[in-house]
Amino acid sequence: MSSPSGPAPRAASDLEKNANISRNIVWHETTVDRNARESNLAQRGTVVWFTGLSGCGKSTIANELDRLLIARGAASTLLDGDNVRHGLCAPPSGLAPEHGDEFAERFGLGFSPVDREENIRRIGAVSALMSSAGLITLAAFVSPYRRDRDRVRQMVEAAGQTGDFLEVFVDTPLEICKQRDPKGLYKKAIAGEIPHFTGISDPYEAPKSPEIHLRWREGMTPADAAEEILQAMVDRGVFASRS
């Protein structure tokens, strides 16, 4: 049931319909509708996906947006390297040492092209689960390949509907990112110490039509950028006023 102040109700997604069918066979008839979750939260479950070069500011802006969202009473969460690296996308060394190398080598994620792709695929799957639960899910990863980002969009929309995925292109010139170099990674990449580094030795495929395009300008602050995204979310009907 949707409260008068809640977001407009959704039609059941294909995945939900299929789940309902399979659940009916095994007597799971009490499945909760996504609208009911979103009505409790007075928001639509949405994925805000930040993409851009290392050092472009995506994590800083995502943290600032997270802060703004929580301050206005929303239910949001943030996925970035800090919280997926030791769990969901753990490297080989972080996995079940009691199994020895077979387990770790098979399931741990490194930096090869397929490992990076699986990394984004897994984060995308989790983003889809979180937005299905009604959360506003902020994800900040370089995610340089268009195909990988489009696959995330498809996963999120398949669990909901078109409009649940907002791609934010943090479009900071490479020269600025290199000057900032907060972790010293560009220096190492240019010295050849980090192979396949986006922008140096590996391509960055810019989004063709991101929902939000943050063009860098002199003096722009993370707070400015976060406010711009928040306003776009309001305009798109992500929130409804709590009555």
Add this chain to the structure above:
Amino acid sequence: MSSPSGPAPRAASDLEKNANISRNIVWHETTVDRNARESNLAQRGTVVWFTGLSGCGKSTIANELDRLLIARGAASTLLDGDNVRHGLCAPPSGLAPEHGDEFAERFGLGFSPVDREENIRRIGAVSALMSSAGLITLAAFVSPYRRDRDRVRQMVEAAGQTGDFLEVFVDTPLEICKQRDPKGLYKKAIAGEIPHFTGISDPYEAPKSPEIHLRWREGMTPADAAEEILQAMVDRGVFASRS
């Protein structure tokens, strides 16, 4: 900031402290505290982990609990085979067909012992992320091995604190599960068509001290079981009244 009606504030977890340190170096100083997320939701992020034999009723009870939680205005979500099988824990056939077999064989999850272990590890990592976001996360998987369940408990508590993980042992006798056999799996397992089937050809390691032990009794309904768990959650201080 915690509202007067919100749950009692937590101390920062070790993971949060470490994240704050690494974020300060790279100017991510606006990191949101978990308490603020939980205060918005008037609940503590908690994982309710259902374990038990196939057919014991764990999914049905979890769905019923989910319904009760949403009806009382809480923010909850449910992870089960239906929503992880095609994304987070996709089988080889469901993964990036444009890559061919290498990708699928490496990252797709099948039914071997290590695949099952990785399946539970990944779901555990996601449960920890979801409870960190403040959600009440219900997870319903056979999860027959004590070590796997204990690892999930550790992940959830490392992202928060002791008490954030509630293990629910749905203790239905094997004979009852076999009689129900909602998906015809016991029949196939007994005929030798499904190898390593828990309770038939593979062990189930019962929890030694689950937070909630649901002993089957004649006439017990899913609603009874869900009410019992909800009451245990209230008693443990998972909720605070919304003022």
